[in-house]
Amino acid sequence: MTTIITTEFWLRDLGSDLMQPMSCKVVPNEHCLHFYPSEPVLASQDQDSLPEPTLTVSLQAKFMELLCALAAAAPEVVSRDQLILQIWDGNQYVGEKALTNAIWHLRQQLAELTPANDAIATVRKRGYRLALDVVRPPVSDTVPEMPTVMVTKLAWLRPWHIRGLVVVLVSWLAWTCYHLWGDYQQLATPTLTTLTHDPGSERFPEVSHDHRWLVYGAYQPGKSANLYLKSLTDEEASVRRLTSDSSREYRAIWSIDDSSIYYASRSLHQCWFTRFILATGETEQILPCSSTNSALSISPDGRRLAIISSLDNSEVSGIYLVDLDDENFNYQRLSCEQDCGYRDRDMAFSPDGTRLAIARRFSNISEDIIVYDLATQTEQRLTNGLEDIQGVSWHPDGRRVVYSQEKSGQTQAYVLDSDSGDIHSLGIEQISYPKFIPESTELVFANYLRRYNVSAIKLDNDYVYAPFPVFHQQHNTRDAHYSPQNHRLVYISNQTGYYEIWTSDLDGSHPLQHTDLKRRVAYPRWSEDGQQVSFLAQDDQGSGNRIYLLNIRSGRISMVSSVYRDHSRPFWSTDGKTLYASTEDNLVAFDLDTQTPPTRIGIDLHHGMFSGDTLYFTRGDKPGLWRWQFVGEPQLAVADSIFDEDYNWVVSGNDLWFRDRQSDYQQINHYDLQQQQLTPLIRLEPSSLSSFGSFSVDTHNKRLFVTEAGVPQRDIIKLTHPAL
Template sequence: MSRKKMIFTGISIVLLVLFLVGYNYQKSDLKPIEITKITKQQGAETHPAPSSDGQFVAYNKVSLVNGNTDLYIQNVRSLQSPPQQITFDAHKEGFSAWSNSGKYLYFSRDNEEKNQCMIVKLDVASLQETEITHCEMGVSHLYLDISPDDKTLAYSHKAETDEEFGIYFLRLDQPNALPIRFSCHDNCHYRDRDMAFSPDRQTIAVSRRTNDYDENIFLVNLKNKESVQLTSGEEDILGFTWNRSGKKLIYATQKSDNRYSYILDLDTKEVKNLNIPNFNFPALAKKSNQLFYQVLSEKYHISHLPLDDGVANSPFPSIQSEFNHLNSDYSKLKNSIVYSSNESGYYELWSSDPNGENKKQLTNLKTVAQSPGWSHNGQKIAFLSVPEDSIFILDVKTHKITKLPSPFKNHYRPTWSYDDKAIISSIAETNISGLYQIDIASGNTKQLTFDKGRLGIMTSPKTLLYSIPGEGLWQKNIIDNTPSVNVIPASLFRTRYTWVYNNNGVYFKQKTKNVYQLNFYDLIDKRLTPLIRIPKHALKNTTALTLAENPKRLLFTSAGNPQGSIHMLRHPLL
């Protein structure tokens, strides 16, 4: 071997050895991922709030009996010890946040008996409660956070004069201080939802939703309110938290009910996947750097309630699998239902017989297709999809999909005019309220109601039946424009979407103290007939109702028993 070859071979060996040494050093220096299950009780344990030192974590526990929620605290250093229950009422406690001092826990509470929501300050040692301000009643996710100096409480709220929800600040160090809105107030075209103060107290991370399919995280300067968008293309943000250095943001997202976990480096803007399954609502213990998060499994399926048998004891599954199936609508002419399912990885439109047989995928949009509704002649299906909450129309025979030429961007669930030539929808835009009729061919619009009408169904060529959230069911003659008439009072009817018309009567969901009740209301005799009671957790809150025939059955979206637990994560990327 020549001298030159010997030198080349020697250098190659040295470089290879150095590479292997460096690789093994790097590999050994990379700490493994550690996941510890913190809570192990039956049911849904959600929304972790760790103390700053990481010794304790507060969380919500949902009762499977009545749907009420109480707060518990688990000692992380003594997992063999049972958790301590810290609220004992018949109300619903929401998200919580621990003061950095570790002395207080702040949380929201819905009191249905008083029809009010309050932000409560709890002394953790004595369990003494102090109500400090009002909040919006009936909000499923009322977010809150505490500034690093414990002087400011941030929470999501909508005052009577507000167009949209936003973030409010309340000074905790000033007695009798009033909440001040931090978010945009007028003509915003978005709503701020979740929030997290940065460790340096200079900025606040905020999630902003522009429509049902677009929510992203922004970084907002606390002094001048200038914002920078941090994420893009996300559908739902399921919580976020800062790491201890304030250089990274850990966040959870959801697309078509599939959960994802990420960490964002604010300096490099690099996003890395943490690859943690069922990752929801992360929360960091600010001093110990322990990351807590919620694991929650939610499954939805289509159930039916037989109506021909006289007495209905319980609903039965129609379409149930390891995937989610939502919001069916029945066509009498086709004897078929259309519904949304994430069986393909995305929420697409599917059809089947009312009993779930002969399933067929109708769309392949690889995005979100929701809230489908058959035309009266059974030839077309209207549904919501992106961009924004646009309305699309599927021709069942040709499979052609066209976008409704609507002048509006954001729509609520669509239904059909009596002659199938127009779509009826409420508009989800600022300063626009009521139901509109939108011509399919021209896009010309006619405002049908001038109230907060949400879902409208044509029961004849001139008669519109529609719901106003919390204010009952109403009827209007759209030809002569006479004033609307209340046909079911708000004391009985408060639902937005969970109702369907049939033969001078209405099937609808009624919320009672501990359960949902499905009823039939005869519009001629003004008589209410209860059909069945269903636990709150077993019925999706915004489900559509549809009535199938031969045999006669009421179809709706059911939810399985929610199973949730709190986990702790140690990850090298944190």
């Protein structure tokens, strides 16, 4: 194992062509990097004659330990496992993300030394290597003498004295550790108390400031989602439904005096943030909302509301601060308005009201936590490369943030220190949208467990059968795509603990794992000839995604060259020479033969696929299903009065299969594109198919492959945890 350097040393570029290379003095015990100007600075130089550094950077303790470990091994490669063992005591769960985060930060800080390349090189499937010249100070061969006075004081110690002292100390330590461990075991046991037991799904719990009431959203299959009020002091009291069957509501928060609740409500195709006065039942519309799941948070003084919506005809939803003291509810937008490169999804006021913790999505498979300072209007990114954040909440100490993350199909809660950036798991699974009880270290949350499975629907002229699972196993399978050439499915599965690319026969037999990236992968698609699979995966920094190609025969994985940070689901041209994906420049074509720069096509494409020479696609700016043959303007293929779906559809020839989503059911329909004839096939439960799933069809065997989602069962639970 590599020994971590603890003394000062120097870093310089190994072979810079720059006329004025920089030098960096690393001081581990001060956690500092001192950057010096153009002239080379040698480690043997008289330290008193050094010029003033042009830049001094402070590092977190773990970042400095990592840099020292890499410097000690340089120029050799150090594996991820070895670094996690040394720096994070072998804690793989915390270390995986923490290491990626630390590498990213060190690269940013050391960019001054090597502008043309990363200061820390990633060596695929091996680990990391410090790509800098390490100059260590000379080590003295002289052993310092022990002071005479010390020798005199120790002279009375004889071997039998030492043995006796050792026995006494060991016995005392063993006794102390035994009792401390027993006390810890008693204290370290989290307490879970179930607050709701109703069938269906309860979500977004919020406890009133006086700790007497719980408000939450709930729905049952076939019924509208509404808000409910439950007494926390009277177990015999009935749960009260607050909102009407004619509207949909999921998420509410309390006013500071507990007299009202605020929530997003949708009815008659209109969505409004609403104030509901509990004593009278009166409601007041505040501002338009984008969704019944829209996040909202109230400042500690009760004078401002933070909401996520799309106001003033803004195309991108974002965070707004609303003045509740103003009768017109004047507001200020905090998020950017266009070309943001991100989308804010959730937020919470800090206990002192000076900051917002924000869950921000940077790509369709990458999300992170930002802290926004309301006074200075500056922000700090605290994480790198999380997946699906499900709720953020500030600890009463104002320093820690608790959040939930779904990672490769598993949901857990974590504690993030906003000062140090350290992240620790609470060790509790199936947590979504945790929320601290006001002025308390206890949490309420909705437990969350939902299974996804690739299922097949048998298409028959006389009868359509209900979906049946292709895979009979406990782990999640998603996003299947059928290859007629291979007669196999490609899909993602979290069987190994991470979502990876797999293939199998059409009945789920003979499964093969093809990737071992240990990061989020998604949306695999066969090429027309069945030789390659395209898919998305998180980039090394965890702040975006990249398009990858998997060669099925050789197993080789390559990355498609792209200047873009975020890509939508990639899809193939019919000849297999081009990949298409939406980016911040809308639809872009990536030529795989010539490796020429991507071609901007400009269509605001949401999801697409080719059938022959015709591109069928849904778009973000106009509803319905569209088609285009790259000549003239795109044409509307199916009007939105018939077709209103984003991802769950597939075209083959003149046949279109798609999901029709209604408030109390989902239906799979067939549409003849030539005859313009609609045929309903089968009606399913309202949440049985994933909204972010996909369809694929095997026309020869008349089977439609879908991503089926198990009906979620959620209950509201209170958590008392010693770590909080």
